[in-house]
Amino acid sequence: MPISRIRVVNFRSIKAIDESISPICALIGPNNAGKSNILRSIQRVLEKDWLTRNSFTEEDVYGRDPDKDIEITLELDPPYEYQRFKEAEPVDISSIYFEFTRYKIGPNAGERRLEQKCFGPEGDAPVVLAKAPKKGERRKFETLYSTPKEVRENNPLIYIGSNRTLRSQLPGSRYSVLRQLFESIDQNLQDPENKIKVKRIGGEEIEVTRLERFHRLMQEAMKVLRTDQFNELERTIKVNALKLLGFDPVEDEEKLNLFFSPFDTFEFYKSLDLQIGEGEMSISATEVGDGLQNAIIMAMLQALESHKKKGAIFLIEEPEMFLHPQMQRSLYKTLRELGKTNQVIYTTHSPHFVAIPEYDEVILVRKDQEGTSLRRSDLDNNDVRREKLIKEFDPERNEMFFATRLLLVEGDTEKLAFPEYANRLGFDVDRAGATIVEVGGKRNLVEFAKIASSFKIPTGIVYDKDSSEFKDDRESENEYNAKLDSFKTADGVNEVWRFDKNFEDELRNAMGEETYQAYCQRFPNTRKPTRARLIALDKDSQIPEIFQEIVNWLVKKPVDE
Template sequence: MFIQKLEIKNFRSIKELTIEPKNLCALIGPNSVGKTNILRALDLVIGEGWTTKAKIARELFLDTTKPIIIEVSFVSPITFTNKRGYEVSVSSVKLEMTLEPELSAKTTINGDNTFYDQEQFKKLCHFIFITSERQLTSELRVSQWTMLGKLMRLVYENYVAQNSGNEQDLKNKFAEKIKPAKDFLEDDFSEDEVTFKKFVNAFKKYCKENSAGLANEFEPVLDIYNLNWFYKTLQIHVKENFPDRHFDSEEVGAGMQNLLLVSIFQTYAELMGGNVIFGIEEPEIYLYPQAQRALYKNFIKLSKNTQIFYTTHNPNFVDGGRPDDIVLLRKDIDHGTYLLEKDDAFNAENAEKQKHKIYTHFNPERNELFFARKALLVEGDSDKILFSTLCENKWNINLDEKGISIIECGGKGGVFYFLGVCRLIGFDNYFAVWDKDEDLENTGLLDEAKNNSKGIELDPNLESVLKITDGDNAEKVKNAYEWAMNSNNNVPEVFDKVKNFLEGEEPQNISEDIINPDDIPF
């Protein structure tokens, strides 16, 4: 059960947006761009509860005079037999809400048909939203609203089903099995101290006295050994080797609680695969880099059977070799939240053909390209440290504050490669710097960047322009840094274009020519 298309209109920051997600869908963009709004839209349509007029609020509407429309279409219809014995097939679910002229909330299926079988549908398809504001303590408890509670309820129902569906017979068997432990715990072990036996006897005595005059006599049953309650009272404890102690999950720190919650999510996805769609914000929270990479790999594995939407600001949760997973988002006054349109060549098929080249070009640091508001593409480490130091020491440009990444591309060929990647992913806020001294068979994208004032070529190389000595990579880095730190050195005029790009919002002039995938090996 996977979503094929999600259409959202007039919801929060979204004027009109269509996403065709893959099994794993990474929603990437700056803060407040609208990533969470996409997950909230899904939650309204196929979340655990149905949206009624009680959930309508003015802040949900981008334009209060227009309706909110959110429609989810599935890859394959969700089919079931309803309580009346009819076959039901759900290909799409649509929610429409209005604020004016009157409050209304209506959920329909398959092109505005009335939806009568919502509860049965939710058992086969529901969306679980894990927000960045983790409700860690409550999520680690068993209740009807938590993943842990849903799993325990399913365990219980399956247990009953294996006993021919006779719940009472199963409880009787359980009572017989538990009797030795019950007798041991309920033993009146002291004449003076309060025991469970004394509590039961006293409580029953007063219930009997207070029930005088009732039409029917009653007797309370204090049953702490009900089969179902064993699952409901499940508690998670954490054992640490040093010191050798056990801790209740509510007593450990937020990092450990988040690890437990993520583990519950993974367990739920594995056991309930095909019946649930997940939305999770910032899965990287509280996790070390190694754990982040492990979780991302697990996302990929789980997505074979369970669709996962997630937002992230972490390069460990994207892979240039899985381009179809990546959804880049931006927002402006005219369009609201919108997608950066990817070139058709940016797809899984071409990525598979070039997976080894992608492996050599992409790493977590270069993955910052997917998260940057602006990107400065440079050949190597000496270029990167030069411009980073100039920004800090002479240009007074805070790169991190402005969301700018300087991407070290691994040579002139790498700059060419990442220029193509920018074009493929629809990212146009970039500038490139490269040396003239290395010959490439194909310089088309470099020439285009230079002609469109989106790049400069240093003749013949950086060291000559700065008039510093050449050397190995470490020596180049040292010389470039010391040159940038020297207050007596004047910045070459050729770098003014770099400074202007980093400082301002220059009009972007991008060629509309179709890219030949053979020219951009991605």
């Protein structure tokens, strides 16, 4: 039951959003943009506990406006097949709707209430059997207005927040990774075919089910636990309960059979604590440092993936926390594997948790005077485009998704030099939230510009008019140059700069041939990108006017930031 679309109105920082959601979905944006609120809106309506009006408070309402109502709609694709009775045909539930509103009339007018609805593929409320059918009895049907609890119960929700406490991921926690794993383990233990060999007192070895063996051992354990004080406590509670109910504790003793019972198997699993051995001692893993706790939680995720669990919805905040780059890349692979049979929605500030070839899995989250807003690419990610992007894959290029402004350049020369010119002009490119991405050659500029523009990222392009990549086909290059120039917008949000020949010639023309050659001799046996950076570092070197124009645009604050 993956979520295919989410609509949220008036929840926390969200005034109104309406966006499709992919099986793997990365939410990217600055702090306080509303990424976590998107996850929490999903968590609120899919958590297993029965939803009531107390599931929301006035603090959750956008702007804390008492006249506003919260609305959350989740569309499901494929739909959830709901079957109220075994004998009934299943009906499709294609969307679920929740509204935190107020009574309009009646004695409770003005008080908050929670309204739940579900809808079929055509937008109508599903029609289901009113009661279990009996032979010879005419079937009666009724409209299903409220969302059945099975929608939540049969689709596990696993929430991993930014507060990486291991305690929240132990089996006793409702939305934990370990709970999902132990539910499977418990189902396996309950299987009558799951047997264990035990020896009788006479030494004879027999096979019994694990469940039977568990209950036998728990009975033995209860005999040990039943001290005189234990039995007296149990008896006292029973006697007092009988008195409070108006019975005689002696004559009516059999009217209330009250006793303590041991855990069932799953309750026993839920009570387990994870321990870490230190020499002859052990401590609870919940007592160790944050970094180790986070590593254990991420290891649980990987264990879940290896067990091939299906049908869960994972909500994860900042999976990169406490992980060095190599482990971030490893965990990203795990999330992608989980996403094949589950849905994974996560927030991130790390370029290691996104990939340009999968740009259609990215949603940019922004916040302005109208609250949280979303940007998703409408550019078709077909097989040809994906394969081309995979060939040009470079993790550094993933930074484009995190940029407030993006400058696309052909190669390393511009990428290394422009930040140094910015420093000399009194600007810090990183502090400005800007990113310079070299795309691996002129022929890739259009593709990267299309992706950036589809996300409405303010984008600048720097290119050489006459590139060696087109030396045998100038007509095609002119057509390509026209495509690049077309990205420029009248409002200056997107800009394009053309070097008449190349970066080096712009330097040569600005400082003069003699001075330029002197710099070249000053840095002999040096690659062009490195030499360009060293020249840019020299406070006495002239900064070409076009370079200043590029830098000024790059560090300019976008209108919507």
